[in-house]
Amino acid sequence: MSKTSNTLVDEGISLEKEIKEAKKKLDEIKAALTSAAYEEMENKNLKYLQIFGSNGHFNVVYKEKFEIDNYKRLVEVLGELALSKITREEKIKYDTDARFKAALIALFRGEYSSDITPEKALQGFNLDDKTLKMVIKKLKGDYLKDKKVLESVGVQKECEEELDAIRRYKNFEQVSRFFGDLSTDQIEQVKKAIFIEDGISVGLEYED
Numbered sequence: 515m516s517k518t519s520n521t522l523v524d525e526g527i528s529l530e531k532e533i534k535e536a537k538k539k540l541d542e543i544k545a546a547l548t549s550a551a552y553e554e555m556e557n558k559n560l561k562y563l564q565i566f567g568s569n570g571h572f573n574v575v576y577k578e579k580f581e582i583d584n585y586k587r588l589v590e591v592l593g594e595l596a597l598s599k600i601t602r603e604e605k606i607k608y609d610t611d612a613r614f615k616a617a618l619i620a621l622f623r624g625e626y627s628s629d630i631t632p633e634k635a636l637q638g639f640n641l642d643d644k645t646l647k648m649v650i651k652k653l654k655g656d657y658l659k660d661k662k663v664l665e666s667v668g669v670q671k672e673c674e675e676e677l678d679a680i681r682r683y684k685n686f687e688q689v690s691r692f693f694g695d696l697s698t699d700q701i702e703q704v705k706k707a708i709f710i711e712d713g714i715s716v717g718l719e720y721e722d
Contacts, residue, residue, distance in 0.1 A: 562657030570720025584707035620685035655684025
């Protein structure tokens with residue numbers, strides 16, 4: 515065995531120890547950032563938050579695990595709408611159309627509102643009429659995507675609350691589209707037919 519090989523083994527072990535220590539430290543940092551973000555999100559009732567540093571930012575996003583508990587009940591209440599938007603697989607797994615799924619989640623959580631329109635939410639950003647109309651056409655109700663749309667027209671300040679209002683309005687549009695004709699009792703039946711479990715997704719984002 516050559517001396518070079520022995521040296522490489524020592525170097526490899528040293529690097530692996532550094533990586534393990536760095537990962538431990540990184541996990542501690544992420545945990546601290548997540549805790550701080552969670553507190554602010556709870557206080558402001560937000561689903562998304564970005565914490566900025568000098569070279570990038572830390573993203574915190576609520577994620578939902580969505581399941582259909584009672585397919586038959588959904589079909590009884592929603593009829594052809596459920597049949598057209600939900601695919602039942604042989605292993606009894608339900609694949610749901612993305613927009614319909616988002617509307618069901620919003621309905622279940624009550625996270626939809628027409629109180630603040632996108633135009634009203636963006637009033638404080640001093641966008642001219644042409645830019646405002648262009649931005650509104652691109653908004654999807656997805657925090658990270660909508661944030662990039664705003665950044666593309668020069669909006670750099672924190673805007674979590676405005677984006678959350680836009681998300682709720684976009685949810686309102688989808689809920690109205692799919693469930694606008696349902697009675698209160700039918701809405702309750704739909705909510706009883708699905709299950710949603712909270713999760714949280716975090717990550718650092720930066721330029722290489």
